[in-house]
Amino acid sequence: xxxxxxxxxxxxxxxxxxxxxxxxxxxxxxxxxxxxxxxxxxxxxxxxxxxxxxxxxxxxxxxxxxxxxxxxxxxxxxxxxxxxxxxxxxxxxxxxxxxxxxxxxxxxxxxxxxxxxxxxxxxxxxxxxxxxxxxxxxxxxxxxxxxxxxxxxxxxxxxxxxxxxxxxxxxxxxxxxxxxxxxxxxxxxxxxxxxxxxxxxxxxxxxxxxxxxxxxxxxxxxxxxxxxxxxxxxxxxxxxxxxxxxxxxxxxxxxxxxxxxxxxxxxxxxxxxxxxxxxxxxxxxxxxxxxxxxxxxxxxxxxxxxxxxxxxxxxxxxxxxxxxxxxxxx
Numbered sequence: 261x262x263x264x265x266x267x268x269x270x271x272x273x274x275x276x277x278x279x280x281x282x283x284x285x286x287x288x289x290x291x292x293x294x295x296x297x298x299x300x301x302x303x304x305x306x307x308x309x310x311x312x313x314x315x316x317x318x319x320x321x322x323x324x325x326x327x328x329x330x331x332x333x334x335x336x337x338x339x340x341x342x343x344x345x346x347x348x349x350x351x352x353x354x355x356x357x358x359x360x361x362x363x364x365x366x367x368x369x370x371x372x373x374x375x376x377x378x379x380x381x382x383x384x385x386x387x388x389x390x391x392x393x394x395x396x397x398x399x400x401x402x403x404x405x406x407x408x409x410x411x412x413x414x415x416x417x418x419x420x421x422x423x424x425x426x427x428x429x430x431x432x433x434x435x436x437x438x439x440x441x442x443x444x445x446x447x448x449x450x451x452x453x454x455x456x457x458x459x460x461x462x463x464x465x466x467x468x469x470x471x472x473x474x475x476x477x478x479x480x481x482x483x484x485x486x487x488x489x490x491x492x493x494x495x496x497x498x499x500x501x502x503x504x505x506x507x508x509x510x511x512x513x514x515x516x517x518x519x520x521x522x523x524x525x526x527x528x529x530x531x532x533x534x535x536x537x538x539x540x541x542x543x544x545x546x547x548x549x550x551x552x553x554x555x556x557x558x559x560x561x562x563x564x565x566x567x568x569x570x571x572x573x574x575x576x577x578x579x580x581x582x583x584x585x586x587x588x589x590x
Contacts, residue, residue: 340428341375342368344421349438352407360409361438363395365421367404368430375401375423375430385416385437392420392432411440413587445509445584447499447564451475451485459582461487464494464567471495476578484580491574497566498530502584509556510589511564513582516550517543519575523568527554530563549578553589 345366352362363380380396383389396406411417416439423430449457454475461471474486489495517523527539539554556564568577 339371339373341373341423341425341430342371343431344368344378344423344433347419347421347433347436349419349436351438351441360407361411361417361440362405362407363419363421364405365433367401368423373425373428376426377401377424378403379422379424380406380419381422381432382411382417382419385418395419398424411438413440415440445502445505445586447502447511447582447584449582450482451580452483454483456485457582458500460496460498462496462498464496482580484578487568487577487579489568489570489574489577491570491572493570493574495568495570497568497579499564499582501561501563503561504556504558505586507586508588509558510553510585510587511538511556511583512551512553512585512589513566514549514551514580515543515547516578517547517575519543519570519577520573521571523570523575523577525552526567526569527552528565528567529556529558530565531558531560535565543577549580551581555589556584 345368347363347365349361349363351359365378368375377398377400378396379394379398381392382395383392395408395410399406416437418435418437420432420435422432447457449455449459451457461473463469463471472488474488475483476486477483487495511527515525523543525541525543526537528535528537538556539552541550541552543550556562566579570577
């Protein structure tokens with residue numbers, strides 16, 4: 261396989277008397293294209309009396325001080341490894357339970373150039389970011405997986421892998437993209453398969469009466485919980501006891517209300533210090549699915565209570581995707 265080089269002359273020397281006077285010795289550095297590697301060569305250039313240089317000859321221009329500046333094109337039989345194959349990434353936990361991203365690949369196909377190590381590179385997928393950065397240290401040949409916790413939740417990254425021999429670099433593998441989700445906490449519930457995930461449902465003024473509940477399927481195949489409520493009823497959905505992490509928490513849910521008059525949905529915390537409202541929203545008639553976010557600023561044990569108040573003459577409220585995630589509500 262041939263590779264192109266750009267050559268920069270470092271110096272040249274006219275021959276001594278013991279050498280033919282029509283020979284010039286060039287000492288120069290070959291700068292490999294798309295690489296920082298360099299090699300030093302010694303090439304002789306044979307002068308000619310032909311009016312035009314032949315294919316093997318290059319005109320030499322130099323200054324009076326004996327420093328030549330010459331740009332020539334040459335070929336080399338030096339080759340490089342093939343690209344790593346089948347790069348993939350997934351969200352996993354390591355042996356210590358820490359969530360992160362595992363990046364895996366297959367070694368390049370063999371082409372006679374031995375691979376010494378691999379390097380994983382990344383860049384955030386944003387309009388302003390086009391520079392690739394090193395993610396891993398050099399991983400010796402045979403290592404085909406790298407685990408990282410450096411990616412930020414809620415962000416998307418491009419990843420690629422490069423193979424290195426002792427003297428050359430492979431083309432990068434095709435890039436893949438991985439989106440890192442915001443981690444969820446206890447209390448999260450998507451109501452799949454009719455599971456309410458420990459959330460209690462009861463009427464505020466008569467907890468002994470069963471709340472009519474149906475679990476339905478959306479067009480995309482996911483489930484949600486539907487509450488058919490009589491007029492002027494107040495229903496509460498109450499979580500189990502939750503322990504606040506050492507960071508801010510955002511509680512979110514989605515709802516859809518089909519009522520004649522606006523329904524009111526209120527999120528409150530029940531703690532050792534009492535009952536505290538953290539957010540209230542009102543629906544319109546025949547409302548579409550709406551997502552609501554409420555910050556949970558608590559440093560101890562708490563419960564979340566979602567209160568739904570239905571005016572006359574009653575109606576239907578659909579509930580889905582109770583989610584607790586670390587970080588501020590954006």
